[in-house]
Amino acid sequence: MNRVRCLILNAALGPLDYKVPEGVAVEPGSVVECPLGPRTVIGIVWEAERLPGTEVPVEKLRNLRAVLPVPSLSAPLRRLIEWTADYYVAPLASVARMALSSGGALKGPATMTEYRLTGGLPERMTPQRMAAIEALDGEQANIRELAGIAGVSEGVLRGLVNHGVLEPVEVDCDRPYDRARPDFAHVELSAAQAEASATFAAAVREAAFAPFLLDGVTGSGKTETYFEPVAEALRMGRQVLVLLPEIALTENFLHRFEERFGAAPVLWHSSLKSTERRRAWRAVAQGTAQVVVGARSALFLPFAKLGLIVVDEAHETSFKQEDGVRYNARDVAVMRGYFEGVPVVLASATPALESLQMAESGVYAKVDLPSRFGGAELPAIDTIDLTEEKPPHGMWLAQRLVDGIEQRLERGEQSLLFLNRRGYAPLTLCRNCGFRYQCPNCSAWLVEHRFTRRLACHHCGHEAPAPQACTECGEPDCLVACGPGVERIADEVAERLPQARVFVATSDTLNSPGRAAEFIAAVEAREVDVIVGTQLVTKGFHFPELTLVGVVDADLGLEGGDLRAGERTYQQVAQVAGRAGRGSKPGEVLIQTRHPEAPVIAALAAGDRDAFYSAETEMRREAGAPPFGRWAAIIISSEDDAEAREAANRLGAFRPQVEECLILGPAPAPMALLRGRYRYRFLINARRSVQLQEVICGWLRQVDHPPGVRVAVDVDPYSFV
Numbered sequence: 276m277n278r279v280r281c282l283i284l285n286a287a288l289g290p291l292d293y294k295v296p297e298g299v300a301v302e303p304g305s306v307v308e309c310p311l312g313p314r315t316v317i318g319i320v321w322e323a324e325r326l327p328g329t330e331v332p333v334e335k336l337r338n339l340r341a342v343l344p345v346p347s348l349s350a351p352l353r354r355l356i357e358w359t360a361d362y363y364v365a366p367l368a369s370v371a372r373m374a375l376s377s378g379g380a381l382k383g384p385a386t387m388t389e390y391r392l393t394g395g396l397p398e399r400m401t402p403q404r405m406a407a408i409e410a411l412d413g414e415q416a417n418i419r420e421l422a423g424i425a426g427v428s429e430g431v432l433r434g435l436v437n438h439g440v441l442e443p444v445e446v447d448c449d450r451p452y453d454r455a456r457p458d459f460a461h462v463e464l465s466a467a468q469a470e471a472s473a474t475f476a477a478a479v480r481e482a483a484f485a486p487f488l489l490d491g492v493t494g495s496g497k498t499e500t501y502f503e504p505v506a507e508a509l510r511m512g513r514q515v516l517v518l519l520p521e522i523a524l525t526e527n528f529l530h531r532f533e534e535r536f537g538a539a540p541v542l543w544h545s546s547l548k549s550t551e552r553r554r555a556w557r558a559v560a561q562g563t564a565q566v567v568v569g570a571r572s573a574l575f576l577p578f579a580k581l582g583l584i585v586v587d588e589a590h591e592t593s594f595k596q597e598d599g600v601r602y603n604a605r606d607v608a609v610m611r612g613y614f615e616g617v618p619v620v621l622a623s624a625t626p627a628l629e630s631l632q633m634a635e636s637g638v639y640a641k642v643d644l645p646s647r648f649g650g651a652e653l654p655a656i657d658t659i660d661l662t663e664e665k666p667p668h669g670m671w672l673a674q675r676l677v678d679g680i681e682q683r684l685e686r687g688e689q690s691l692l693f694l695n696r697r698g699y700a701p702l703t704l705c706r707n708c709g710f711r712y713q714c715p716n717c718s719a720w721l722v723e724h725r726f727t728r729r730l731a732c733h734h735c736g737h738e739a740p741a742p743q744a745c746t747e748c749g750e751p752d753c754l755v756a757c758g759p760g761v762e763r764i765a766d767e768v769a770e771r772l773p774q775a776r777v778f779v780a781t782s783d784t785l786n787s788p789g790r791a792a793e794f795i796a797a798v799e800a801r802e803v804d805v806i807v808g809t810q811l812v813t814k815g816f817h818f819p820e821l822t823l824v825g826v827v828d829a830d831l832g833l834e835g836g837d838l839r840a841g842e843r844t845y846q847q848v849a850q851v852a853g854r855a856g857r858g859s860k861p862g863e864v865l866i867q868t869r870h871p872e873a874p875v876i877a878a879l880a881a882g883d884r885d886a887f888y889s890a891e892t893e894m895r896r897e898a899g900a901p902p903f904g905r906w907a908a909i910i911i912s913s914e915d916d917a918e919a920r921e922a923a924n925r926l927g928a929f930r931p932q933v934e935e936c937l938i939l940g941p942a943p944a945p946m947a948l949l950r951g952r953y954r955y956r957f958l959i960n961a962r963r964s965v966q967l968q969e970v971i972c973g974w975l976r977q978v979d980h981p982p983g984v985r986v987a988v989d990v991d992p993y994s995f996v
């Protein structure tokens with residue numbers, strides 16, 4: 276019969292049936308245009324038996340409007356979309372939307388107009404025209420981009436087009452990428468690397484689902500280890516997906532990739548221009564994008580012939596999406612490998628407990644790289660007890676740490692101070708009236724940024740100029756900065772070691788690949804003595820002259836009291852410690868703490884990873900926390916506090932009674948106000964035997980809410996705010 280069921284890309288609509296017009300061919304996965312009332316919406320043809328809907332008599336069906344000129348979404352990708360929606364209790368349409376993530380790509384082949392110099396000159400030369408002609412030598416781009424390159428207005432360039440100085444060129448939007456060559460260059464591997472590499476390459480040849488945990492200490496050369504299996508996939512004509520946590524900081528990775536394969540990989544992240552986005556999407560769908568390096572959203576790209584998935588720094592919490600569909604890319608990557616029937620390599624120096632547990636229970640094969648590449652030694656780690664070695668009044672660095680930095684200065688080596696707090700101070704208050712500066716949209720203090728002289732909210736982006744006088748009592752010069760951020764630590768270093776050249780490395784200063792590249796170049800050229808940075812500098816960097824790492828406040832991460840606080844602290848400190856002594860010179864790490872006896876700090880100081888993991892495992896087992904039990908959060912929010920509270924209470928009245936499943940709440944969420952929405956939270960803790968998703972779905976279905984209320988489900992939450 277010529278009727279099909281379509282998944283419509285609108286979470287408010289259920290599946291809809293349509294008639295296939297005469298002469299039109301569709302199959303499951305076809306991307307189609309569907310009429311809906313007077314509008315046209317995009318849908319995906321789906322297997323009707325997998326997508327229950329209401330039967331509409333055939334005479335009432337409307338015709339599909341068109342089949343879009345893109346390859347059909349493959350069965351493995353459709354299964355992944357279904358699994359993700361089920362597991363994370365998200366609308367199928369919202370997940371499917373992540374697969375069709377470029378509107379432009381769906382329209383089919385396209386060209387665009389670019390401009391380049393013809394070699395001619397205008398009849399009338401002006402200084403601006405002259406400057407433009409000089410700057411645009413060898414360039415080709417659209418008018419807006421050329422204006423940016425030349426530093427002149429678009430009007431100037433349009434004038435040059437009229438005079439025949441610039442000529443239009445029609446360019447294919449989907450021109451192919453440079454080919455990566457599997458045997459372009461050879462990389463020297465250690466024996467351990469070669470063995471691991473061979474294991475992965477064999478799995479690529481097997482072309483079957485095989486999850487691996489690549490557990491390698493910092494500096495052991497994990498990247499080179501998975502380059503050979505990447506090459507193997509390329510030789511077989513298969514595509515590769517590499518997920519990285521911080522796409523802005525991939526400069527170093529891209530450089531190594533290009534040296535090995537002779538061409539850059541295809542990038543996928545949220546700040547791609549729409550033309551780059553469509554080009555990448557179409558190349559992935561057609562199978563011509565060989566290696567895609569991307570942020571978590573790359574997981575849902577429509578690969579034509581995937582052969583390998585790598586998740587680098589797999590423990591990173593940025594793989595967890597915290598809005599929309601709240602999925603964990605690390606876990607979804609494994610499922611994609613399962614549905615596609617390809618190997619998946621999770622690489623980390625500090626694996627998540629969940630991943631280690633999967634390896635221990637034999638689900639993942641564990642591959643170890645126990646030593647650093649080239650014989651470099653792991654750094655020596657020591658703690659500084661801040662209750663005994665107190666920093667001077669109003670300062671944050673103990674004398675021993677400052678002495679350590681000074682020694683490095685004298686030897687021409689570099690130091691890194693780690694504090695996971697952007698800005699100058701996390702809290703500003705009035706000495707006169709006690710007023711504390713809070714975000715109007717969130718339950719959060721405003722953070723002072725002294726470089727930009729502003730107070731900013733790190734949750735919603737609210738910003739205000741830092742006031743000269745207290746906005747409450749009007750008293751001038753009475754505002755006090757409380758606590759340190761990286762900018763304040765940088766000031767302290769400058770004050771105590773005036774000869775030091777200090778660089779603050781945060782997402783404020785390294786906010787583009789270009790800025791990140793400049794930073795790396797400056798450190799490599801030894802134009803920087805001391806880096807003060809947030810978690811952004813804990814990974815990926817390889818600076819041979821960096822021999823001292825100071826952790827300014829190791830207790831910071833432990834204060835929140837959330838489930839993963841210990842693990843996160845361990846990972847962050849171990850990762851940042853791993854930046855020290857990566858070259859021929861030995862590294863030293865000094866950890867400032869008020870609780871040197873805390874198990875996570877003691878394990879770090881002793882370099883005893885196993886001790887930390889076994890203590891953490893026991894703690895989680897007792898608490899029924901992942902991987903031994905499961906958590907889920909349900910957040911009810913509204914711009915109106917009373918409406919949110921009532922909705923939460925109404926839902927609470929219908930709470931299911933399920934054995935071995937504890938439902939806490941509703942209670943105001945720790946962030947009771949976030950981006951202008953009032954939030955109430957239920958927390959669910961269940962044994963693994965409980966069908967958690969079914970419990971949640973059944974519960975939520977019983978209650979309808981007014982349109983202003985949003986219900987968000989977070990399965991396996993990472994953030995408990």
Ligand SMILES: [Zn+2]
Pocket residue numbers: 705706707708709710745746747748749750753
């Ligand atoms: Zn005041």
Ligand SMILES: [Zn+2]
Pocket residue numbers: 714715716717719732733734735736737950
């Ligand atoms: Zn805010």
